[in-house]
Amino acid sequence: QQQVKQSPQSLIVQKGGISIINCAYENTAFDYFPWYQQFPGKGPALLIAIRPDVSEKKEGRFTISFNKSAKQFSLHIMDSQPGDSATYFCAASMEYGNKLVFGAGTILRVKS
């Protein structure tokens, strides 16, 4: 039983387009929601994270939207670039970076 459900499994976007990845969670005790980016052969690296007291957080071309009542959060990548091609994982935890529960991952390919 996956506590964090992520969709889609894979995504192809044209260069300059918007990439959107969605996640849903069940445990209302989660209070930290990070997104990780992983390139082939590398470990995941933190991209952006949000706490449930805000509905949106933006860092450059990356935005997290958070809907506490629906228990959903999403990653938007604006002006997607070929260098953004990677696997993206949403995650959740009850205490910052501790004991993260991950979604299944989304393989993003940005076509040039």
Place this chain on the structure above:
Amino acid sequence: DAGITQSPRHKVTETGTPVTLRCHQTENHRYMYWYRQDPGHGLRLIHYSYGVKDTDKGEVSDGYSVSRSKTEDFLLTLESATSSQTSVYFCAISDPGRMNTEAFFGQGTRLTVV
């Protein structure tokens, strides 16, 4: 990779043999974790440690044991490897008491059990 070294990076082993993976950190972070990554499952927590000799089980701990005798080292042992333990294993560190609260991951160890 935030001062995290995993060894070995690749290993092929036979079913039934013991295997130990090592994670070494130079960041003096209190918490250390072992995750496994499998297609369709993302990363799943195997075991974690919140201090020297303080460890606890994660979501998928069956068949695995861990030890932490020093702050900087966290060992993952497969007592008798099975094919279902073929996976990529990631070590991570974090320290919630610090300003920077994110979890940092190592480069991973690809383990194949034949």
